[in-house]
Amino acid sequence: MSNIIKIAIIGLGQVGNYLYRELNLQRRNIEIKTAKKIKIIAISAKNKTKKRKYHINKKIFYKDPIKIIKELKPDILFEVVGLSDGISKKVVETALKNKINVITPNKALIAKHGDYLAKLAEKNRVNLEFEASVAGGIPILRTIKEGLATNKISKVYGILNGTTNYILSEMENSNETFDKVLQKAQKLGYAEPGNPKLDLNGFDAFAKIRILSALSFNTKISKSKCIMEGIENIKLEDIKIANQLGLRVKLLGISEIINGQLFETVHPCLVSKKTYIGNVNGVMNAVITEGKPVGESVLQGEGAGPGPTSSSLLSDLLSILRGNTKYPFGISSNKRRSIKPLSNDKYTNSLYLRFEVKDKQGVLSSITNRLAKYKISVKRIIQTPDKKNKKATIVIITHKTTEINSRNCLSVFKKNKNILKFPVLIRLYN
Numbered sequence: 001m002s003n004i005i006k007i008a009i010i011g012l013g014q015v016g017n018y019l020y021r022e023l024n025l026q027r028r029n030i031e032i033k034t035a036k037k038i039k040i041i042a043i044s045a046k047n048k049t050k051k052r053k054y055h056i057n058k059k060i061f062y063k064d065p066i067k068i069i070k071e072l073k074p075d076i077l078f079e080v081v082g083l084s085d086g087i088s089k090k091v092v093e094t095a096l097k098n099k100i101n102v103i104t105p106n107k108a109l110i111a112k113h114g115d116y117l118a119k120l121a122e123k124n125r126v127n128l129e130f131e132a133s134v135a136g137g138i139p140i141l142r143t144i145k146e147g148l149a150t151n152k153i154s155k156v157y158g159i160l161n162g163t164t165n166y167i168l169s170e171m172e173n174s175n176e177t178f179d180k181v182l183q184k185a186q187k188l189g190y191a192e193p194g195n196p197k198l199d200l201n202g203f204d205a206f207a208k209i210r211i212l213s214a215l216s217f218n219t220k221i222s223k224s225k226c227i228m229e230g231i232e233n234i235k236l237e238d239i240k241i242a243n244q245l246g247l248r249v250k251l252l253g254i255s256e257i258i259n260g261q262l263f264e265t266v267h268p269c270l271v272s273k274k275t276y277i278g279n280v281n282g283v284m285n286a287v288i289t290e291g292k293p294v295g296e297s298v299l300q301g302e303g304a305g306p307g308p309t310s311s312s313l314l315s316d317l318l319s320i321l322r323g324n325t326k327y328p329f330g331i332s333s334n335k336r337r338s339i340k341p342l343s344n345d346k347y348t349n350s351l352y353l354r355f356e357v358k359d360k361q362g363v364l365s366s367i368t369n370r371l372a373k374y375k376i377s378v379k380r381i382i383q384t385p386d387k388k389n390k391k392a393t394i395v396i397i398t399h400k401t402t403e404i405n406s407r408n409c410l411s412v413f414k415k416n417k418n419i420l421k422f423p424v425l426i427r428l429y430n
């Protein structure tokens, strides 16, 4: 690499446009810290004439990103388009094959094709950096790859999606329904206006947990089917009841090694208000690692938004400018092993179950009898009658039981005419 580093940015949306401005603003700082000068030689997006928040130099705008790679041969390319396949994959693949370093915040791409792309980067002796793909501005990937490099990490978990954490916190604070708070989040720019589905259904957090697992445990990105549940079905009623019980609902991503097998999941959890994770509110993200000999480490910060994301993208840039080529996942792809997944059926939790039932004698005992038949023992019952509508709400907190046991036990409630809706189930985080 010469002293003037040629940079290309593909994608000028929320993140790419901000990054373009930030690179220009930070030019001198980068030179002081790396003794290298940077020059943005090319930019690309779908629409050249689109009005953008920050001014761009249209003279270096190219419609075709592949042309930038093949003809202008930048030293470093930022892929900030965001698809898991299509043009994003093509751009990254072509850049790596042409010995161009790549930096991307694209978790969907890395979670799906990270193993293949890392191999490609290693083969061509260039860097593939993706710090911004997990938890926005929190430097969690570099912490795992470098700061905690010699530790044996056994667990990594946390709040990995700012949109859902904002919605859950705001439902509790404002006493408003999911739909109302979602609209608020969209207005504030915390949730995508068009299609926030990938945040809400847990997919975004799940892609991040898969990347975290691979880095933490030196494994290939797992492909196994896991429990992935979002927050779309969380009702204000459950948040209120949880509050009375000293609990809060949080969407957690969890990955751990249990008896040598990998367990990854994303689902809403009830956590105590007294815990650290129970007090990470609003758009904040937090990632907790457990390792030996280091013990527990916690990193908290802003998990999304162009500012925090650009901070991580620039940290990747400085890492490339300062040093040698590094393995994208911390160790050589040849040394990363595949790991057997733990069966979801064996996942064990205490449960919060909320039943809406007819206010009739014998209904509660029919529920507890069924639970007893499956050896699910009850820790607490709260029954709230609604005499006017001849209904009642029954909330049951159980002792620990396995996923398969609870599934089999609950299935029969579908046919019980006294139970008005299939029970709401939220797992307690141990």
Ligand SMILES: NC(=O)c1ccc[n+]([C@@H]2O[C@H](COP(=O)([O-])OP(=O)(O)OC[C@H]3O[C@@H](n4cnc5c(N)ncnc54)[C@H](OP(=O)(O)O)[C@@H]3O)[C@@H](O)[C@H]2O)c1
Residues within 6 Å of the ligand: 010, 011, 012, 013, 014, 015, 016, 044, 045, 046, 047, 048, 050, 065, 080, 081, 082, 083, 087, 105, 106, 107, 108, 132, 133, 136, 303, 304, 305, 306, 309
């Ligand atoms: N937004 C965040 O807070 C955040 C946080 C962390 C990570 N990320 C990641 O950052 C990436 C970008 O997110 P974003 O929010 O900036 O997305 P975005 O606002 O939707 O921007 C996407 C950009 O890609 C461009 N594009 C689409 N198709 C293209 C093509 N065929 N060739 C060239 N450019 C093309 C679009 O062009 P036009 O502008 O012309 O339509 C747009 O500029 C994603 O991987 C996302 O997961 C985002």
